[in-house]
Amino acid sequence: MIMPHVNRTFGTAAIVSFLASVAFFNPTTRAQSIEDLVRTLGVQEIAKGYLQPVADAIGAGFNSGFYHSAAVPRGFHVYGGLKGIWVFIPPANRQFVATLPPELTALGYPSSITTASAFGSKGAIVRSSTDTARYPSFTLPDGIDSDRFMLLIPQVSIGSIFGSEIVIRGIPPTLLDPEVGRVSLVGVGIKHSTTQYAELPFDIAVMAAAQHFTLDDVLKVTNYNVNIILSVDLLAFTLYAGAGYEGYQIAASYRYIPNPTNHAPGLEKEMNFALDFSGLNRRITLGMNIQIIPLVDINIDYGFSKYDTATLGIGFAI
Numbered sequence: 001m002i003m004p005h006v007n008r009t010f011g012t013a014a015i016v017s018f019l020a021s022v023a024f025f026n027p028t029t030r031a032q033s034i035e036d037l038v039r040t041l042g043v044q045e046i047a048k049g050y051l052q053p054v055a056d057a058i059g060a061g062f063n064s065g066f067y068h069s070a071a072v073p074r075g076f077h078v079y080g081g082l083k084g085i086w087v088f089i090p091p092a093n094r095q096f097v098a099t100l101p102p103e104l105t106a107l108g109y110p111s112s113i114t115t116a117s118a119f120g121s122k123g124a125i126v127r128s129s130t131d132t133a134r135y136p137s138f139t140l141p142d143g144i145d146s147d148r149f150m151l152l153i154p155q156v157s158i159g160s161i162f163g164s165e166i167v168i169r170g171i172p173p174t175l176l177d178p179e180v181g182r183v184s185l186v187g188v189g190i191k192h193s194t195t196q197y198a199e200l201p202f203d204i205a206v207m208a209a210a211q212h213f214t215l216d217d218v219l220k221v222t223n224y225n226v227n228i229i230l231s232v233d234l235l236a237f238t239l240y241a242g243a244g245y246e247g248y249q250i251a252a253s254y255r256y257i258p259n260p261t262n263h264a265p266g267l268e269k270e271m272n273f274a275l276d277f278s279g280l281n282r283r284i285t286l287g288m289n290i291q292i293i294p295l296v297d298i299n300i301d302y303g304f305s306k307y308d309t310a311t312l313g314i315g316f317a318i
Contacts, residue, residue, distance in 0.1 A: 046098045048275055050141065053093040054118045055277035059248030060307040061087040061151045062187075062211050062223040068289045068299035068313060069238050070203035070231040072165045072193035079157040081297070081315015083169075088308045089147045094120040098140065107135045116143040153185070155315070163196045167209065187211030191229070202232040207244075222249045225283075238289040240301070243282075250277040281306045291317075 065083035099112045108130030115124035120143035128135035159165035167189035175182045189209030213221040227244030252275045287301025297317050303309040
């Protein structure tokens with residue numbers, strides 16, 4: 001699930017409500033979206049600049065919360081729970097510099113202008129410095145004016161298999177909202193204990209994971225990460241830390257339909273276009289797991305990366 005932070009305009013707590021509300025790929029959403037941007041200019045590079053923080057934030061969010069200990073207990077065990085993940089948007093990424101194409105600058109419009117990204121506030125008004133009657137001003141799309149968003153992801157862990165634990169998270173293909181479309185999420189990770197090869201006062205593990213999220217044929221997101229994890233048990237507490245790399249690839253498609261009352265000169269025709277995003281970042285995670293009562297685990301951690309994250313998890317371990 002994905003939820004925007006305190007903004008009723010942008011949908012429900014369903015997994016793609018945020019995608020629809022930030023949102024980019026729903027032709028019927030009432031919020032400012034990529035459709036507004038494409039209708040305004042129809043320029044892919046500007047659309048990409050507007051949505052790049054969304055891609056980065058989604059990548060950071062989906063790559064969080066996979067582990068809350070380096071230990072892999074011997075024998076059969078199962079963990080099932082929910083991970084709430086908050087992604088924090090840096091102030092600098094709530095706006096971007098849009099570079100206008102030569103076709104517009106030749107008509108007196110500026111060559112570049114600072115405007116809101118999808119997480120920003122008000123979009124910039126673009127004005128021509130020549131014949132304003134012939135070349136009217138137009139407005140770039142607003143953002144959702146938020147500095148964070150939240151994901152809620154179900155997760156299950158099963159072990160031990162040759163000193164390893166399998167982590168599974170996901171949502172089956174589900175139509176959560178007719179205006180948004182059918183979504184699905186599947187993720188698999190493997191955590192392998194290296195402590196089993198030597199007696200140590202702490203646990204060390206390596207973990208690799210990958211996920212795939214889809215929104216109909218419009219959006220496809222692939223995430224992957226590799227981490228080294230260290231943890232130590234202190235009575236009912238487990239302190240853990242992780243360091244690694246994470247990456248993502250996002251492919252999106254859309255059909256541009258011009259708005260007769262708000263589009264740039266020369267962009268009156270419909271067209272199809274695609275956007276591709278990718279990123280690779282380093283992450284350091286520090287956290288703590290608490291077993292307040294038997295079988296119930298509560299964990300919280302903070303991830304330091306290009307987009308910081310905070311994770312709160314609760315689950316049952318057998």
